[in-house]
Amino acid sequence: MSSPVSRSAWGARSPRGRxxxxxxxxxxxxxxxxxxxASQTPRRIQDFHMDGNGWADIGYNFLVDRSGTVYEGRxxxxxxxxxxxxNTSxxxxxxxGRDGDATPAAKASIRSLYDEACRRSGRxxxxxxxxxxxxxxxxCPGADLRAWVRAGMPVGDGGGGGGAPAPSPGAGTLPGPRFDFPLPAGHYFGPASGPDQSVSGAFRRTFRGRTDREWLREWATQLGRRGWSVGRGRTHLARHGNDGVYGPEYRALARAFQRSQGLTVDGLIGRETWDEAFHAPVT
Ligand SMILES: [Zn+2]
Structure with missing residues (x-):
């Protein structure tokens, strides 16, 4: 990655705070x-963010244009x-640009920023x-870039042409191990008051060699890897933490995740909701 175009080079205004x-x-x-x-300049985006939205500065940490040029944001x-x-994490x-405008050069620059961020953070x-x-x-960021991120941000041959995403489903989609849905057909993680198919963690049942609690914790842990704030004192599962016992907190988390992914919102973690977390099928 060539060094980013500095704020002074693109005529950035001073931030109101940082x-x-x-x-x-x-x-x-x-x-x-x-x-x-795609011709929009960082300065125009900054003006919109500061004057239209009332923000302290341009919202992004970096920007990338169609040619792959990187601009320093915050x-x-x-x-x-x-x-x-x-915004902190x-x-x-x-x-x-718009959906389908991202060129291989633009994707390569975004990937380089990702690699550099990992190097600097040490993780x-x-x-x-x-x-x-x-x-x-x-x-946001449109079907093309969404599929590309889900496919693991491939560059080179796997980068695809602008507007022609062709990621192979299941190719290094998300960080962390991947687990197939561990429950029998028709079963789901749900309340202890439900029928036998509703697996709550309250009765310590075992599926595929691991307890129901362990499996439910795996699902919530995976959401954490995807950027969800999960665990005791955090946004989701704040009170009891990721203890693997299905209750109102897991139900609320499942509903929020289902809503964000366009799934049926019922708060029950069946095969579809499980797979969306671990396999993230390309749309
Ligand atoms: Zn966005």
């Missing part, structure tokens, strides 16, 4: 698009304004897209 973030607090990397003309160490409530990068950051984050119901 909050720095320690690398230890970074856990993810989020891809966006501007959904506007930079590596400043909290963004791109996907609340994930996730670095936001915006592709300048593997979650690869996420705006609409895939909890609390963010949006088309």
């Amino acid at each position: 909050t720095t973030v320690a690398w230890s607090r970074r856990t993810g990397f989020t891809v966006h698009y501007s959904a506007g003309p 930079g590596w160490t400043v909290a963004g304004a791109h996907a609340a409530p994930h 996730h670095i936001g990068v915006c592709f300048i 593997t950051l979650a690869r996420t897209w705006h609409g895939g984050l909890s609390g963010n119901s949006t088309e």
